[in-house]
Amino acid sequence: MLMATTSLVLGVTDAGAQAKGDKGKGKDPRPPAGSVTWAPKTPPLSTPWTGQVSPTNALPDYPRPQLTRADWQNLNGVWEFSGAANLTNPPIGRPLGEGVLVPYPIESALSGVQRHEDNMFYRRTFTLPSGWNGKNVVLNFGAVTWETRVWVNGKDVGAHTGGFDAFSFDITSALKRNATNEIVVGVKSTVDGQLYPVGKQRKNPDGIFYTAASGIWQTVWLEPVAPAHITRLDTTPDVPGGALQVAVQATGVTGQQAKVEVLTGGRIVGTATGAVGARLRVPVPNARLWSPDDPFLYDLRVTLTGSGGGDQVGGYAGMRSLGKAVVGGALRPLLNGKFVFQIGTLDQGYWPDGIYTAPTDAALRFDLEQQKRLGFNMVRKHIKVEPARWYYWADKLGLMVWQDMPALDAVDETPAASHANFESELRRIVDQLKGITSIVQWVPFNEGWGEYDNGRIVDLVRSIDSTRLINHDSGSNCCLSDPEPANGDVVDDHAYQISTGTRPPTATRVAVLGEFGGLGRRVEGHEWQPGRGFAYGELFPDETTLTNRYVDITGQVGRYVQTRGLSASVFTEPYDVENEVNGFYTYDRKVLKMSESRVRAANLGVLALANGTDVPRGEPVSLRVTTPGYTDRSVRHQDGLARTDVVTDAGSDVLKQDATFLTRPGLADAACVSFESRNFPGRFLRHRDARVRNEANDGSALFAGDATFCPRAGLSGGTSLESKNKPGSFIRHYAEGVYVATPGGPNPWDTATGFAADASWAVATGYWRSTADLPLGQAKSFQVTTPGFTDRFLRHREGLARTDVVTAGSDALLKGDATFVVRRGLADSSCYSFEARNLPGQFLRHADYRLRLAGNDGGDLFARDATFCASPGQAAGSVRLTSVNELFASWRHYAEEVWVAQNGGAHRYDTATSWGDDSSWAVVNPWTP
DSSP: OOOEEEESEEOOOOTTOOTTTOBOOOOOOSOOSOEEEEOOOOOSSOOTTGGGOOTTOSSOBOSOTTSBOSOOEEOOEEEEEEEOSOSSSOOTTOOOSEEEEETSOTTSTTTTOOSOOSEEEEEEEEEOOGGGTTSEEEEEESOEESEEEEEETTEEEEEEEOSSSOEEEEOGGGOOTTSEEEEEEEEEOOOOTTTSOOTTEESSOBTTBEEOOOEEOSOEEEEEEOSSEEEEEEEEEETTTTEEEEEEEEESOSSOEEEEEEEETTEEEEEEEEETTSEEEEEOTTOOBOBTTBOOOEEEEEEEESTTOOOEEEEEEOBOOEEEEEETTEEEEEETTEEOOEEEEEEOOOBTTTBTSOSSHHHHHHHHHHHHHTTOOEEEEOSOOOOHHHHHHHHHHTOEEEEEOOOOOSSSOOOHHHHHHHHHHHHHHHHHHTTOTTEEEEEOEETTTTOOSHHHHHHHHHHHOOSSEEOSEETTTSTTOOOOOSSOSEEEEEOSSOTTOOOOOOSSOEEEEEEEEOOBOOOTTOOSSTTOOBOSSOBOSSHHHHHHHHHHHHHHHHHHHHHSOEEEEEEEOSBOBTTBOOOSBOTTSOOBOSOHHHHHHHHHHHHHHHHTSOOOSSSEEEEEEOSTTOTTEEEEEETTEEEEEEOOTTSOHHHHHHTOEEEEEOSSOTTSEEEEESSSTTEEEEEETTEEEEEEOOOOHHHHHHTOEEEEEOBTBSEEEEESSSTTOEEEEETTEEEEEOTTOSSGGGOSTTHHHHTOEEEEEOSSOOSSOOOTTOEEEEEEOSTTOTTEEEEEETTEEEEEEOOTTSOHHHHHHTOEEEEEOSSOTTSEEEEESSSTTEEEEEETTEEEEEEOOOOHHHHHHTOEEEEEOSSTTOEEEEESSSTTEEEEEETTEEEEEETTOSSGGGOSTTHHHHTOEEEEOOSOO
């Protein structure tokens, strides 16, 4: 274990240190005023950066990239420390016996304390450089949990409450020039979610709640300033107006004005001068817009001018616009006027060595870099606020951010006394972060934890920042959530296995999947408490099975983009947190638990489906109209012609089958797609004489070209389908007919009016989900197709499904047990349910993955568990029966038992060996007619 003795007198940093990564330098040559011994404790897990932390480099980077000054003094390092009964007797002039490494919270191993205190004192001394004579000095804190009181040379210089926002005190009047100065910081941190926001901190961590992070947990530093000086830059891009709006907040101003310059590469692109606090419009002509694909940032230089001025700060800002609009038939969030599907992770911001505080800036950056490498373009910062440098890296790397408000306690009702604290801190957090380019959404509540007056809270947030969407409660379908207010912008569901779908958008709210996944895997040697790791679903044994499941459920997200109007998804989570092992990475960030290439491919696949450049492959789809006023219509074939008709789930079987097509590799180009009729196999949508028709494939090159269409980014959202052999022409509906049309062409269906919307389609999950047919109302038996076991049949016995040998000589009970009547699906009429021949009213359903026989209780869960969609099996003429309620799980026999199994899943019966044969069943004449 590293031992260190460090002076409490730290020298001034190099006056040339810059905000974006330069380190503070220099040491005071005089003897220390006192010293303490600091020794880091051993964390349960160490990260690759744990050993890089020492008293001389405890987060030395300039902490506030959006408001930078060249001259500053970093106070991170070893301070004296002691627990206390209360804060009424500060240790002025009295040394404290322990050493703590600031700014790591006291519960962390890196702090050297590694325990909780409700009340505590920090103490250190410092000297001011001579170059600061005549200037005011500001003492800055990035964040301290929760109540803070500060004394400088025995003088009370200020107090603050709130655990997540930055604060400062002008300590000029308390300072001694050319002498040693003393700082004492008192902190009260009772971790009381009934009183103030705590997020997921708990004194007694367990399950989804984690170790507390008390005391100073972000950088502490000094800056020399003029009496009139800048305190905050509020930046708002105005992309349509070609300008950046900047409000310069300052204190001590007596007539000074603010001059704002926007630069790139050292070149000034726009300048404006005006009153402090006013919204100045700085021209940014032909702006290069910020996006995840091109996270370009402009530099800022801001100066107070006039008598008594002279303060100058640096900063940065990105140009981008946010909003919402109907795109491709659904309300969508917009980035720079376009729908960009937001695919992200639930990033909780915990570290095994630093708890709330990343060990180094490189570690802070690592988390975001890896998420970007995995194909994500968004991160939900979950009920925590990060240091300013985290947001800088999100801006710099190009990750959109949903910013949660740290939650009150996870209870239905919190006392009224907590509301004032919550709202005060909420106001300060939004004010502090509203200039962050990457933040695209505010989230005041999560799953109803401590939720109250949600409509008023939405209005409160909007009064501070009206430029972003407001998600009043992520997971408003869940848990403790209150009824939804009328003024939010988002419908947010939490659905971890997402088999039951998500709510669609409304006329005023976009639809998102705020949490899903929770897929777990323990990795020996990388566990917080070995053997105690849990997940929100199954624990998977290895990289392959875990990645298989991720690919499967992410594919389902992709289907929901057009089928249900889904606009965003948030996977739980980027890294394990304490005993919660849902991460792509282990908690120590040393092991990537899934295949990077497969995860990235799955994520990019969702983005391709969302931007229209791909469609689901090998699946039943329907082509839904996106033209406003006609979105209840879909393409169907009738009398050999394609047309659009109103199609709903309540429509007739024939109509739904006519409106369902199987996507096949393009007959003329496998990179494109052909649409085979669901109810007339071998017939495809093709164009002839400009009209789209349903015709049999004659094998000719002409037919192949006519029947091949290439997905393109939708002309008006969704997907546009360009003819392979008639480039520049697209499938377009016109007066109920469907044509291959050319914008501005000579025919009526080529008219430019409405062309973009009429030629854009939502390629949704097919109205008819089964791709193989079974005879409704008929008794059938299900024969095993696995070679060597074809004398076995599915039967029920003592309430469980299994396979047994059945022959003509078998007794009547066995034959009856092996016979089922095919019924229309209880939960989906395009699928099937199976009633026992000899026990009417009893159906095959799955529970705990085992297929079993049970009486229909009329409930929704039973209906879903007892409904299976049919598709062709591996053996010729066989079928595969897949649950509508357990994603990608199909009937599979295994060691005489029958399960709903996933190919390559987490359980023994999911083994990929022989899965194709074992999950294929021959539908044969019944043993008991």
